[in-house]
Amino acid sequence: MKQHDLLVIGAGPGGYVAAIRAAQLGLDVACVEKEKALGGTCLRVGCIPSKAMLESSELYAEARDGMSQHGLVFGDVGLDLKRMLARKEKVVKTSTSGVDYLFKKNKITRYLGHARFLDASRVEVTGSDENTEIQAKQIIIATGSKVATLPGVELDGDRIASSTEALSYDEVPAHLVVIGAGYIGLEMGSVWLRLGAQVTVLEYLDRILPGMDAGMAKEAYKIFKKQGMDFELGSKVTGARVKGNRAFVDREDADSIECDRVLVAVGRKPNTDNLGLDTIGIELDDRGRIQVDDHFATSVENVYAVGDVIRGAMLAHKAEHEGVACAEQIVTGYGHVNYDAIPGVVYTHPEVASVGRTEEELNDAGIEYRKGVYPFRANGRARALGQLDGKVKILAHAETDRILGVHIIGPRAGDLIAEAAVAIEFGASAEDLARSSHAHPTLAEAVKEAALDVAGRAINI
Numbered sequence: 001m002k003q004h005d006l007l008v009i010g011a012g013p014g015g016y017v018a019a020i021r022a023a024q025l026g027l028d029v030a031c032v033e034k035e036k037a038l039g040g041t042c043l044r045v046g047c048i049p050s051k052a053m054l055e056s057s058e059l060y061a062e063a064r065d066g067m068s069q070h071g072l073v074f075g076d077v078g079l080d081l082k083r084m085l086a087r088k089e090k091v092v093k094t095s096t097s098g099v100d101y102l103f104k105k106n107k108i109t110r111y112l113g114h115a116r117f118l119d120a121s122r123v124e125v126t127g128s129d130e131n132t133e134i135q136a137k138q139i140i141i142a143t144g145s146k147v148a149t150l151p152g153v154e155l156d157g158d159r160i161a162s163s164t165e166a167l168s169y170d171e172v173p174a175h176l177v178v179i180g181a182g183y184i185g186l187e188m189g190s191v192w193l194r195l196g197a198q199v200t201v202l203e204y205l206d207r208i209l210p211g212m213d214a215g216m217a218k219e220a221y222k223i224f225k226k227q228g229m230d231f232e233l234g235s236k237v238t239g240a241r242v243k244g245n246r247a248f249v250d251r252e253d254a255d256s257i258e259c260d261r262v263l264v265a266v267g268r269k270p271n272t273d274n275l276g277l278d279t280i281g282i283e284l285d286d287r288g289r290i291q292v293d294d295h296f297a298t299s300v301e302n303v304y305a306v307g308d309v310i311r312g313a314m315l316a317h318k319a320e321h322e323g324v325a326c327a328e329q330i331v332t333g334y335g336h337v338n339y340d341a342i343p344g345v346v347y348t349h350p351e352v353a354s355v356g357r358t359e360e361e362l363n364d365a366g367i368e369y370r371k372g373v374y375p376f377r378a379n380g381r382a383r384a385l386g387q388l389d390g391k392v393k394i395l396a397h398a399e400t401d402r403i404l405g406v407h408i409i410g411p412r413a414g415d416l417i418a419e420a421a422v423a424i425e426f427g428a429s430a431e432d433l434a435r436s437s438h439a440h441p442t443l444a445e446a447v448k449e450a451a452l453d454v455a456g457r458a459i460n461i
């Protein structure tokens with residue numbers, strides 16, 4: 001039997017980061033991963049390949065529709081989808097082999113196969129060349145999440161499929177129906193819309209991007225509609241089926257829609273398949289997530305869990321943060337995540353980004369706040385870029401001026417939100433942001449102006 005101080009199950013952003021941090025702190029660390037490539041959903045079939053496709057498709061759309069405003073005139077702009085997909089694969093390969101390198105650098109032992117608990121300190125690894133048993137003093141479960149499905153909608157892995165397949169369609173669908181107007185639906189919908197598909201997004205709720213600030217989601221909705229994305233809000237999907245090479249989506253109170261492909265993007269659920277959690281008595285909550293305390297400890301001593309498999313937003317950087325905090329907790333007794341300062345970003349064009357509380361959350365909690373807003377059309381750099389859609393909204397406590405939430409739609413909103421996350425982490429006031437010098441001309445000046453507007457004294461508007 002192999003023995004280690006710490007065993008991490010799963011090499012996604014939660015697991016691989018926890019393994020590295022624990023190794024930095026002096027533990028003998030091992031990690032079991034069933035896929036050959038390290039990095040989990042995020043690196044293999046999630047964040048990284050989708051951003052590669054978003055980048056490529058955005059360049060294509062810009063070359064086709066956007067460059068002429070800069071006086072750049074092309075002939076016919078062509079699309080070589082095969083090459084675009086090959087580039088995406090290369091980006092993924094570089095990222096996943098980067099984790100291999102990091103494991104070697106930090107002397108982390110890697111096991112290939114599926115881990116299953118035998119007891120609270122032993123797991124068996126199967127499915128690799130040879131079955132192995134591993135004993136560890138501490139174990140972190142970081143098995144992530146898997147695609148959630150809908151009753152009546154069976155994924156056939158081709159015409160009706162998840163984001164994994166939508167990253168690799170071998171031709172541009174003439175008509176793509178997306179079920180779910182969340183992160184995945186809007187990002188992957190944007191990719192294929194830009195590449196020439198008709199895209200219809202069916203959303204059960206009467207709004208897009210649930211969980212994001214409602215006012216900002218409304219603005220995002222208008223922008224995506226203007227780009228040509230069709231939405232049917234308040235649309236309950238009851239089934240989907242394939243006939244020949246056509247797919248049909250059935251809805252309550254509306255006609256079926258015929259299309260070429262269906263992307264199911266109605267959320268993800270924790271992945272605890274065949275882990276043997278019941279063998280050791282690990283408790284799950286009513287949504288199938290592993291229950292943990294504030295220190296990531298499960299109901300079984302010396303077994304911890306981080307990332308998508310526990311409560312909270314299913315975001316790679318949230319999992320990473322938890323991985324670090326959990327490893328530090330195990331070794332030093334200290335480790336903490338400030339969930340108020342974890343940003344969320346939708347990588348559409350323009351991007352939608354947010355950190356802290358929304359207006360609805362503040363109203364529900366009865367917290368009085370002041371609001372500062374600044375549109376990108378008033379920002380010099382945005383005008384030079386030719387990207388005028390969107391705005392920055394800052395919510396600050398009415399009495400203390402402490403920043404409670406920042407919401408941005410606009411060019412590079414995903415990068416701009418970092419400043420807001422740091423401000424919230426440091427307990428900054430809107431005035432702190434407003435009095436910090438921001439280089440001119442930059443998009444970040446829109447954040448500063450919104451901070452000034454909290455006190456009604458924005459300059460450039």
Ligand code: NAI
Pocket residue numbers: 047150179180181182183184185187202203204205208209210235236237264265266267268313314315316344345346347
């Ligand atoms: P999501 O939770 O973001 O959105 C799912 C959407 O589907 C919701 O708007 C929901 O109301 C809708 N829906 C649910 N049932 C429906 C039905 N029967 N008919 C029509 N609509 C229905 O989930 P999504 O987009 O699948 O993403 C999964 C996870 O992956 C999320 O937790 C997200 O945080 C994460 N992710 C993060 C990304 C990022 O950070 N940029 C990118 C992609 C995914």
